[in-house]
Amino acid sequence: MTVPVAEALGLGRTYGGGPTAVTALRGVSATFHRGEFVAIMGPSGSGKSTLVQCLAGLDRPDEGRVLIAGTDITRLSERELTELRRDRLGFVFQAFNLIPTLTAAENIVLGTRLGGPAVDPKWRDTLVDALGLRDRMSHRPAELSGGQQQRVAVARALVHRPELVFADEPTGNLDSRTGAEVLKFFRQAVSESGQSVVMVTHDPLAAAFADRVLFLRDGVVADELVSPTSDGVLARLVSR
Numbered sequence: 069m070t071v072p073v074a075e076a077l078g079l080g081r082t083y084g085g086g087p088t089a090v091t092a093l094r095g096v097s098a099t100f101h102r103g104e105f106v107a108i109m110g111p112s113g114s115g116k117s118t119l120v121q122c123l124a125g126l127d128r129p130d131e132g133r134v135l136i137a138g139t140d141i142t143r144l145s146e147r148e149l150t151e152l153r154r155d156r157l158g159f160v161f162q163a164f165n166l167i168p169t170l171t172a173a174e175n176i177v178l179g180t181r182l183g184g185p186a187v188d189p190k191w192r193d194t195l196v197d198a199l200g201l202r203d204r205m206s207h208r209p210a211e212l213s214g215g216q217q218q219r220v221a222v223a224r225a226l227v228h229r230p231e232l233v234f235a236d237e238p239t240g241n242l243d244s245r246t247g248a249e250v251l252k253f254f255r256q257a258v259s260e261s262g263q264s265v266v267m268v269t270h271d272p273l274a275a276a277f278a279d280r281v282l283f284l285r286d287g288v289v290a291d292e293l294v295s296p297t298s299d300g301v302l303a304r305l306v307s308r
Contacts, residue, residue, distance in 0.1 A: 080131030092118035094287035110284035158225035158233035
C-alpha cells in the first residue's frame with residue numbers, strides 16, 4: 069500500500085487567546101493520495117486556508133500532526149521545512165508572493181535560484197505560452213496586472229513539477245479562459261504526471277475539475293463528494 073502524499077491527523081489551530089480567540093481547526097483529519105486532485109470548499113471562516121497552510125508547513129498547528137509522504141513535518145526545523153517546501157512542494161496563493169525586484173522570468177525559476185531542482189526549459193516554455201506570459205517575461209510584478217501576477221505564480225508553482233501543489237483560490241484573479249487553462253494544467257499534472265493538487269476554491273466549476281471535494285464548516289470536515297460535478301457541488305453547498 070502506497071504512503072499518502074499528505075495527511076492531516078487531528079489538526080487543531082486557534083489564533084489569539086481569551087475571549088477574542090478564534091478557533092480555525094477543530095481536530096481535522098484528512099488523507100490526500102498520490103495522483104489525486106482534491107478541492108477544499110466551505111464558507112468564509114470555515115478553516116479552508118488554515119488547513120492548507122498547516123498542510124504546507126507554512127503554519128504550525130496547536131494540536132495534531134501533518135505528514136508529507138510519511139514525514140512528520142510538525143517535527144522539522146524551519147530549515148528542514150524550507151528545504152522540503154523548495155524541493156517537493158508547489159504553491160499558488162492569493163497574495164502571489166512574487167519578489168518585486170525580479171522579472172517575471174526570474175520569479176518563475178526562483179526555486180532553482182535558491183538551490184532547488186533544475187527546470188526543464190521546454191516545460192517552462194510550455195507554461196509561459198499557455199498562460200499568455202511570453203510578452204511579459206521581462207516585466208517586474210509592479211508592471212503586471214493582478215491576473216498576470218497570478219499567472220506568474222502559477223507558472224512558478226508548476227515549473228519544477230513538484231509532487232504536491234497547494235493552491236488557495238488560484239483562479240480568483242483570472243478571467244474565465246485563463247482560469248480554465250490553469251485548472252487544465254492541474255488536471256494534466258495529476259492525470260499524466262502522477263502529481264497531487266490540493267486546492268481551496270469557492271467556485272463549483274473549479275471544484276468539478278477535482279477527483280474529490282472536502283467541505284469544511286466551523287473548523288471540521290463536514291462532508292465529502294467523490295467525482296464531483298459543478299451541479300453536485302452546488303447542491304451540497306446549498307444543502308449545508
